Amino acid sequence: xxxxxxxxxxxxxxxxxxxxxxxxxxxxxxxxxxxxxxxxxxxxxxxxxxxxxxxxxxxxxxxxxxxxxxxxxxxxxxxxxxxxxxxxxxxxxxxxxxxxxxxxxxxxxxxxxxxxxxxxxxxxxxxxxxxxxxxxxxxxxxxxxxxxxxxxxxxxxxxxxxxxxxxxxxxxxxxxxxxxxxxxxxxxxxxxxxxxxxxxxxxxxxxxxxxxxxxxxxxxxxxxxxxxxxxxxxxxxxxxxxxxxxxxxxxxxxxxxxxxxxxxxxxxxxxxxxxxxxxxxxxxxxxxxxxxxxxxxxxxxxxxxxxxxxxxxxxxxxxxxxxxxxxxxxxxxxxxxxxxxxxxxxxxxxxxxxxxxxxxxxxxxxxxxxxxxxxxxxxxxxxxxxxxxxxxxxxxxxxxxxxxxxxxxxxxxxxxxxxxxxxxxxxxxxxxxxxxxxxxxxxxxxxxxxxxxxxxxxxxxxxxxxxxxxxxxxxxxxxxxxxxxxxxxxxxxxxxxxxxxxxxxxxxxxxxxxxxxxxxxxxxxxxxxxxxxxxxxxxxxxxxxxxxxxxxxxxxxxxxxxxxxxxxxxxxxxxx
Amino acid sequence: xxxxxxxxxxxxxxxxxxxxxxxxxxxxxxxxxxxxxxxxxxxxxxxxxxxxxxxxxxxxxxxxxxxxxxxxxx
Ligand code: SF4
Numbered sequence: 001x002x003x004x005x006x007x008x009x010x011x012x013x014x015x016x017x018x019x020x021x022x023x024x025x026x027x028x029x030x031x032x033x034x035x036x037x038x039x040x041x042x043x044x045x046x047x048x049x050x051x052x053x054x055x056x057x058x059x060x061x062x063x064x065x066x067x068x069x070x071x072x073x074x075x076x077x078x079x080x081x082x083x084x085x086x087x088x089x090x091x092x093x094x095x096x097x098x099x100x101x102x103x104x105x106x107x108x109x110x111x112x113x114x115x116x117x118x119x120x121x122x123x124x125x126x127x128x129x130x131x132x133x134x135x136x137x138x139x140x141x142x143x144x145x146x147x148x149x150x151x152x153x154x155x156x157x158x159x160x161x162x163x164x165x166x167x168x169x170x171x172x173x174x175x176x177x178x179x180x181x182x183x184x185x186x187x188x189x190x191x192x193x194x195x196x197x198x199x200x201x202x203x204x205x206x207x208x209x210x211x212x213x214x215x216x217x218x219x220x221x222x223x224x225x226x227x228x229x230x231x232x233x234x235x236x237x238x239x240x241x242x243x244x245x246x247x248x249x250x251x252x253x254x255x256x257x258x259x260x261x262x263x264x265x266x267x268x269x270x271x272x273x274x275x276x277x278x279x280x281x282x283x284x285x286x287x288x289x290x291x292x293x294x295x296x297x298x299x300x301x302x303x304x305x306x307x308x309x310x311x312x313x314x315x316x317x318x319x320x321x322x323x324x325x326x327x328x329x330x331x332x333x334x335x336x337x338x339x340x341x342x343x344x345x346x347x348x349x350x351x352x353x354x355x356x357x358x359x360x361x362x363x364x365x366x367x368x369x370x371x372x373x374x375x376x377x378x379x380x381x382x383x384x385x386x387x388x389x390x391x392x393x394x395x396x397x398x399x400x401x402x403x404x405x406x407x408x409x410x411x412x413x414x415x416x417x418x419x420x421x422x423x424x425x426x427x428x429x430x431x432x433x434x435x436x437x438x439x440x441x442x443x444x445x446x447x448x449x450x451x452x453x454x455x456x457x458x459x460x461x462x463x464x465x466x467x468x469x470x471x472x473x474x475x476x477x478x479x480x481x482x483x484x485x486x487x488x489x490x491x492x493x494x495x496x497x498x499x500x501x502x503x504x505x506x507x508x509x510x511x512x513x514x515x516x517x518x519x520x521x522x523x524x525x526x527x528x529x530x531x532x533x534x535x536x537x538x539x540x541x542x543x544x545x546x547x548x549x550x551x552x553x554x555x556x557x558x559x560x561x562x563x564x565x566x567x568x569x570x571x572x573x574x575x576x
Numbered sequence: 577x578x579x580x581x582x583x584x585x586x587x588x589x590x591x592x593x594x595x596x597x598x599x600x601x602x603x604x605x606x607x608x609x610x611x612x613x614x615x616x617x618x619x620x621x622x623x624x625x626x627x628x629x630x631x632x633x634x635x636x637x638x639x640x641x642x643x644x645x646x647x648x649x650x
Contacts (some may be wrong), residue, residue, distance in 0.1 A: 238649075239648065246649055250584070275649075448650075451621070452647070559627075
């Protein structure tokens with residue numbers, strides 16, 4: 001039977017607990033949000049001993065199901081002040097699942113200034129004082145942990161940003177190449193830093209195959225599921241070739257590519273930072289245009305980007321990062337953006353929040369628009385070193401806006417708005433406004449239907465149908481985020497009828513249960529409502545389900561679109 | 577009439593990124609697609625002057641037509 005590993009950082013004790021019956025059917029986001037809602041006082045300070053940091057693999061993680069190796073991390077967010085779940089690839093989730101660990105709950109905080117590492121194994125967790133690796137970047141931590149404990153060791157780590165408790169700090173997860181994937185959003189790295197944990201190692205010695213109640217049924221369903229992923233043109237061909245960055249040119253054509261701190265919807269130099277150009281560059285320099293963030297990913301949207309000498313610069317080079325430093329900061333040099341991406345991974349800071357922040361910093365006059373080298377300098381000289389300016393920048397877009405008196409600050413619930421302008425792609429605006437996570441495109445990716453013609457088509461420039469579209473997607477996403485699946489399985493799931501039933505059949509075969517499609521929808525609804533209730537108790541109400549005013553008053557070119565939803569129309573979202 | 581035709585992702589292979597095209601009045605998107613040696617099924621997104629278009633959309637002088645295969649990200 002799976003277990004809960006509980007770590008108390010106040011008295012430095014650990015326990016192995018049975019899984020309460022109410023949590024048995026949950027995994028991933030469903031489980032982290034349930035635990036945070038049950039055990040964390042909503043009004044607590046997110047960096048206090050009262051907050052808890054929870055890690056949970058998904059319901060299908062550790063099985064042979066394609067793309068099921070994602071790990072959820074949850075806590076109260078120091079950035080949004082609400083509940084947070086952030087999921088990432090890497091090797092940790094599958095190791096935890098195979099060790100029979102349903103969740104790790106880290107609570108309390110040390111009473112002294114000492115720092116620690118946690119060592120997770122089949123026997124439980126040990127808490128060890130850590131001195132040597134303090135202050136180091138994430139790549140150096142991963143190398144050192146591998147040297148200390150062996151190449152196969154799983155690693156969750158924070159960089160200088162997390163140690164300094166910056167609200168844009170993330171948690172890095174070692175990937176199969178000993179590089180990095182991130183629990184990026186919401187400042188969870190600062191929560192880990194507040195518990196004074198530099199890294200968590202995972203020893204998979206004694207890991208067993210995950211038990212499957214009905215192996216035959218599982219195999220059939222897994223095959224049908226993989227087939228759907230490979231058959232769909234987006235997951236089967238588009239993502240492996242161009243990665244997520246294919247979106248630069250699409251959003252630019254659609255006039256929804258936020259540019260120069262959200263002052264216009266198209267970027268003149270779009271072609272230089274596009275997925276097409278990136279693909280050609282990667283191929284010419286001997287990098288990899290397809291790459292998986294965990295074993296078992298058959299979509300492989302990730303890539304390895306080399307410099308002009310053919311040396312590694314970065315991997316997992318995503319559209320949102322490239323959009324943010326590219327169009328939103330007007331940086332035209334993809335090599336500068338790649339270098340900054342690698343630095344952000346090393347420092348341990350969310351690349352979306354930080355990219356949006358730099359757009360605001362440029363508007364504030366801290367550096368000029370287009371200054372890619374300036375971004376690299378501020379990352380290394382200020383943020384990584386934790387200078388006073390670095391801490392303001394490391395607090396994210398809202399922090400810089402507040403400090404420098406900028407009014408055009410694209411955030412919801414303090415979290416930076418990514419990559420898709422809500423004035424010209426209105427469905428995603430509803431997601432930004434209403435998501436329990438703060439502005440988060442992944443929580444209800446209406447771009448699929450607004451822009452990409454996946455799951456039908458809803459005109460991005462009109463209000464009709466957007467609230468319903470966002471609601472349906474947010475409910476489905478909350479459920480998918482509980483399975484351990486990468487959210488890109490949504491593309492085939494929206495178009496290929498066999499895909500979703502195969503996913504549900506795999507869950508049923510794994511646990512010997514009989515969930516229906518309605519049960520899965522109800523799970524999604526339950527998760528959203530649980531998260532919303534936490535937020536309301538924390539003081540985030542419908543008044544916070546709003547976009548910043550400038551979206552209403554500043555039309556965005558080329559469509560001269562404004563954000564024109566009334567408060568009542570937005571609040572309709574929660575009628576389910 | 578003259579239009580600007582932009583191709584993206586795999587559609588560029590062996591073709592071009594952007595070209596001016598001289599077309600007969602009344603030409604629709606489908607005819608342009610077929611003239612490129614592409615099939616209707618290969619078309620993911622049609623954008624006409626920055627808005628979603630259809631294969632049946634008629635083109636006018638000065639239009640910008642952008643064609644994408646079915647791709648996505650996030
Ligand atoms: S498709 Fe991309 S994000 Fe999803 S599991 Fe694969 S590499 Fe990771």
